[in-house]
Amino acid sequence: MSSKGYSADLINRQSFIELDARERATVLFDAGTSRELLGPFDRVESPWLPMQGVTPQEDDGCVVMKGKIAGQAAVVVALEGAFQGGSIGEVSGAKMTAALDLACADNERGIPTCAVILLETGGVRLQEANLGLATIAELMASILVLRKHAPVICLAAGTVGCFGGMSLAAGLASYVVMTREARLGMNGPEVIEQENGVEEFDSSDRALIWAIHGGEQRYATGLADALVDDDARQIANAIRRFVAMGVPTVHRSSQVTVYRSRIEALDTSRQWDPKEFRALWARNGSNEEKR
Amino acid sequence: MSEYTGVRGTVWFRALTGQASPMLGDPKSVLTADAPLGNDRARFLCVVPDPHARFPCARHGEVGLEEAATLATRVREVIEHDKNTIKRPIIAIVDVKSQAYGRREETAAIFLAAAAAADAYGSARLAGHPVIALVVGHALSGAFLTHGYQANRILAFDDDGVMIHAMHKEAAARVTRRSVEELEKLAKEIAPMSYDIRDYAKLGLLYKLLHVENPEKPSQQEIRNVQNELVAAIADARSGPVDLRNRLESKGAREMRKASILVRAKLEAQWLEQ
Amino acid sequence: MEQIEFNYPAKRKVLKRAHVGVVGSGDLEVLLEPAEGEVAHVFIRTSVDGFRNTWKAVLDRFFTKYDGAVRIQINDAGATPGSVQLRLEQAVEVSER
Numbered sequence: 001m002s003s004k005g006y007s008a009d010l011i012n013r014q015s016f017i018e019l020d021a022r023e024r025a026t027v028l029f030d031a032g033t034s035r036e037l038l039g040p041f042d043r044v045e046s047p048w049l050p051m052q053g054v055t056p057q058e059d060d061g062c063v064v065m066k067g068k069i070a071g072q073a074a075v076v077v078a079l080e081g082a083f084q085g086g087s088i089g090e091v092s093g094a095k096m097t098a099a100l101d102l103a104c105a106d107n108e109r110g111i112p113t114c115a116v117i118l119l120e121t122g123g124v125r126l127q128e129a130n131l132g133l134a135t136i137a138e139l140m141a142s143i144l145v146l147r148k149h150a151p152v153i154c155l156a157a158g159t160v161g162c163f164g165g166m167s168l169a170a171g172l173a174s175y176v177v178m179t180r181e182a183r184l185g186m187n188g189p190e191v192i193e194q195e196n197g198v199e200e201f202d203s204s205d206r207a208l209i210w211a212i213h214g215g216e217q218r219y220a221t222g223l224a225d226a227l228v229d230d231d232a233r234q235i236a237n238a239i240r241r242f243v244a245m246g247v248p249t250v251h252r253s254s255q256v257t258v259y260r261s262r263i264e265a266l267d268t269s270r271q272w273d274p275k276e277f278r279a280l281w282a283r284n285g286s287n288e289e290k291r
Numbered sequence: 292m293s294e295y296t297g298v299r300g301t302v303w304f305r306a307l308t309g310q311a312s313p314m315l316g317d318p319k320s321v322l323t324a325d326a327p328l329g330n331d332r333a334r335f336l337c338v339v340p341d342p343h344a345r346f347p348c349a350r351h352g353e354v355g356l357e358e359a360a361t362l363a364t365r366v367r368e369v370i371e372h373d374k375n376t377i378k379r380p381i382i383a384i385v386d387v388k389s390q391a392y393g394r395r396e397e398t399a400a401i402f403l404a405a406a407a408a409a410d411a412y413g414s415a416r417l418a419g420h421p422v423i424a425l426v427v428g429h430a431l432s433g434a435f436l437t438h439g440y441q442a443n444r445i446l447a448f449d450d451d452g453v454m455i456h457a458m459h460k461e462a463a464a465r466v467t468r469r470s471v472e473e474l475e476k477l478a479k480e481i482a483p484m485s486y487d488i489r490d491y492a493k494l495g496l497l498y499k500l501l502h503v504e505n506p507e508k509p510s511q512q513e514i515r516n517v518q519n520e521l522v523a524a525i526a527d528a529r530s531g532p533v534d535l536r537n538r539l540e541s542k543g544a545r546e547m548r549k550a551s552i553l554v555r556a557k558l559e560a561q562w563l564e565q
Numbered sequence: 566m567e568q569i570e571f572n573y574p575a576k577r578k579v580l581k582r583a584h585v586g587v588v589g590s591g592d593l594e595v596l597l598e599p600a601e602g603e604v605a606h607v608f609i610r611t612s613v614d615g616f617r618n619t620w621k622a623v624l625d626r627f628f629t630k631y632d633g634a635v636r637i638q639i640n641d642a643g644a645t646p647g648s649v650q651l652r653l654e655q656a657v658e659v660s661e662r
Contacts, residue, residue, distance in 0.1 A: 082589035094554035137440035171406025
């Protein structure tokens with residue numbers, strides 16, 4: 001430790017997790033290039049929440065911004081984890097899907113436009129149930145089309161993480177970026193404990209939760225493409241790198257042969273130690289297809 | 292609202308294909324067969340319970356790692372095989388309890404397995420294959436996103452044993468901190484929350500609601516009718532675009548998804564202005 | 566959910582709109598926009614019923630110091646009076662930057 005105390009790096013470090021969705025989206029763009037679409041003053045809110053006594057948010061918990069990242073046209077969709085757990089309703093889902101469809105149309109017009117999705121969500125908003133679920137299916141369909149033209153980059157930073165139906169959207173992404181604090185999985189610990197008991201998953205065991213769903217584990221097992229610190233600049237740079245990389249040769253969700261053989265090789269007679277599992281699915285394992 | 296029984300998938304798979312088995316090397320929980328349908332030879336797929344499945348949390352009709360990976364494989368096989376020829380229809384017969392809830396599943400990234408299956412179905416649709424989902428029983432949440440929800444057209448039976456939803460009633464009540472009775476009351480006034488398939492049909496996502504007297508014991512005539520409806524759905528899919536815009540252009544969407552339609556129009560207008 | 570409205574006299578023209586906050590548990594969002602005339606209108610939607618008097622007290626206090634002609638919309642999910650005061654001040658600060 002130098003006599004001056006903390007390094008300049010530490011002083012300049014800005015927590016990304018402490019930012020709200022709007023601030024997170026803004027920080028990813030090249031300075032001065034971003035503008036918000038369908039912001040709070042457009043007042044497109046959930047028609048369903050007021051009907052059941054729940055106060056809506058004017059952007060329905062989804063921020064859409066358009067601008068440039070690393071000089072290329074980009075749309076960022078950021079879910080607000082503090083509003084209804086970032087859950088997907090009719091309007092927030094429609095905003096995400098429409099944003100990706102418009103990016104796709106621009107690509108077809110000759111303007112390379114990528115998408116970055118900030119996933120802070122527990123999945124479907126139960127107060128809108130079937131419209132939330134349907135809109136996730138439609139978002140997935142739009143990701144499949146857009147990712148042929150330009151990268152769809154998903155970022156899970158925390159603290160809500162990415163669970164439920166939206167984890168399938170992350171599964172379809174061109175690239176997944178995670179912090180150590182973030183978690184990514186289809187079912188959260190409480191739901192698993194509820195369905196199959198505490199032996200199956202002790203939802204009070206925080207170490208276990210992060211050992212299975214956490215960013216470090218996902219990165220070590222090849223399910224995320226980058227592990228970043230909770231630092232706005234580092235995260236923005238990671239996103240920039242993936243924007244510049246362009247569309248991968250093969251998307252992770254299309255590598256079925258590899259993935260299927262990995263599942264077939266698993267010894268299901270016991271639970272696996274997560275650290276031990278990293279050796280099985282190591283990032284640079286010989287079975288891994290180059291991306 | 293009836294419980295998931297796990298029999299309807301096998302019943303309808305056998306009724307429509309004359310077969311009821313997995314393909315060589317596949318787990319018993321995924322039935323796959325190629326069978327005539329109208330003038331096509333269609334690939335049928337169905338997830339069914341396998342009490343001896345390798346994964347303990349996927350033994351009662353859940354869509355787990357093996358099920359999702361197998362679906363992805365068998366659908367991609369069709370895409371590859373039909374690359375330079377007529378795009379065969381792909382029929383997802385849907386009666387799934389839920390996704391599999393397990394530690395093994397989460398460790399081995401079931402979210403990716405599910406995405407892989409959805410990717411396969413969606414890619415098949417984009418390649419020109421008519422993908423049809425026939426919901427004969429339950430279609431819940433992650434399981435439906437994996438197997439069925441990427442279809443061009445969705446058909447469902449109109450009986451009480453059919454349920455499309457994001458979460459089972461008891462769990463949904465617990466999560467939203469309401470009683471089941473309160474949830475049921477809300478569901479009556481708020482169509483997207485309803486557990487009744489006839490309310491789901493109002494949302495404009497279904498191509499057609501079909502009536503079968505007893506879905507667990509269909510008559511020969513009823514089976515033929517369902518086949519004809521599938522053939523019609525295939526023709527309708529072939530006559531339209533390969534994306535999912537029909538879900539927002541339907542009569543139901545214009546009534547029940549006004550906010551979605553407004554979002555798309557307003558976002559486009561703002562996107563284009565500089 | 567309860568809807569509450571208040572009006573206060575206003576003198577000053579306000580130029581810029583402002584949005585702050587999130588409708589999270591114990592929090593609120595505030596949308597502040599310039600309005601015509603010499604009145605400030607406040608519209609509140611809150612998921613916690615029965616606190617009209619508390620809202621009035623907070624707003625009465627706020628408007629003893631603020632005289633902008635504005636339309637303020639509040640979407641509330643159970644914020645404390647202290648948090649409401651804070652968000653209102655933040656909104657004013659943004660609108661006067």
